Amino acid sequence: MSSIITNVILPGLGPVCPECFSRGHIAAFPLAPGEVYSYGTTEPQAKLDWDVDAARALVAERPRTAQRLDTNWLESWLNERTSITPEHLDHIPAGKLAEPGILIEIMAGPPRGEPQPFRILIDGTHRAARKLRDHQDCWAFLLTEEEQYSICTYRLKGRVTELPSFPGPGITAREAGVFMNVVSESDVA
Numbered sequence: 001m002s003s004i005i006t007n008v009i010l011p012g013l014g015p016v017c018p019e020c021f022s023r024g025h026i027a028a029f030p031l032a033p034g035e036v037y038s039y040g041t042t043e044p045q046a047k048l049d050w051d052v053d054a055a056r057a058l059v060a061e062r063p064r065t066a067q068r069l070d071t072n073w074l075e076s077w078l079n080e081r082t083s084i085t086p087e088h089l090d091h092i093p094a095g096k097l098a099e100p101g102i103l104i105e106i107m108a109g110p111p112r113g114e115p116q117p118f119r120i121l122i123d124g125t126h127r128a129a130r131k132l133r134d135h136q137d138c139w140a141f142l143l144t145e146e147e148q149y150s151i152c153t154y155r156l157k158g159r160v161t162e163l164p165s166f167p168g169p170g171i172t173a174r175e176a177g178v179f180m181n182v183v184s185e186s187d188v189a
Contacts, residue, residue, distance in 0.1 A: 034051070034053050035051075035052035035053055036049050036050065036052060037049070037050045037052055037120075038050075039120055043110075043111045044111070044156060045156070045157050046154065046156050046157075047154075047155040048152055048153070048154055048155075048163075049153045049155075050104065050120075050122045050148065050151050050152050051151045051152075051153075052102065052123045054150075055104075055123060055148075055151055056102070058143065058147045058150075058151070059143075062147075062173075062178050062179075064176055064177040064178040065179075066100035066139035066140060066141050066177070067103070067139065067142055067177060068137055068138070068139055069101075069103070069121075069128065069137075069138045069139065069140055071138075074132055074138055077119075078128065078132065082121075082125050084125065084126060084129045085126070086129075088126055089126060089129060092126060092127060092130055096127065097127055097130060099124070099127065100124065100139040100140050101122075101124020101125070101139070101140035101141070102122050102123035102124060102140060102141050103119055103120070103122070103140040103141065103142045103143070104119070104120050104122055104142070104148040104171075105117050105119045105120075105142070105145075105170070105171050106118050106120065106148070107166045107170075115166055123140075124138075128140075141176075141177075142175070142176045142177065143176060144170070144171050144173050144175075144176045144178065145169060145170025145171045145172070146170075149163060149170075
């Protein structure tokens, strides 16, 4: 899905990319907004908000292996579940383009249906779209159940409430590829 807004007109600057503007990449207007990824459902009327800055901090605190995203899943995700600003894809700096996205997994399903694992790319959507367009592999860090739960705000019918949980451990540190035994130089000497 493509975004409807193709540019923002700034006084004294003229048209700029809305994605670059919202991320603070316009030198004349350096914003430092916190980044949040939101996902909503209609039945029940619910909204989940993940703090992307906190997700990046979790990945930095607990290094892990990035996982290659399945191309078919990624194409489906980008076409059915997200909005992309095509004009922004060529604005992504090379250093940022190489950065893996961040992926979470929740249990979800139709009303009165059996919940199934459902993955959501909460960071890196435009990077993934660019890599897909350029026929490159796309990678993402997977958060554990505990991590994604700690950075998610769940609203049911507009009110913040506890995120529902299901039996079982969810994504474990092992499944997320978290490095379990980090050895420092002092441990080796």
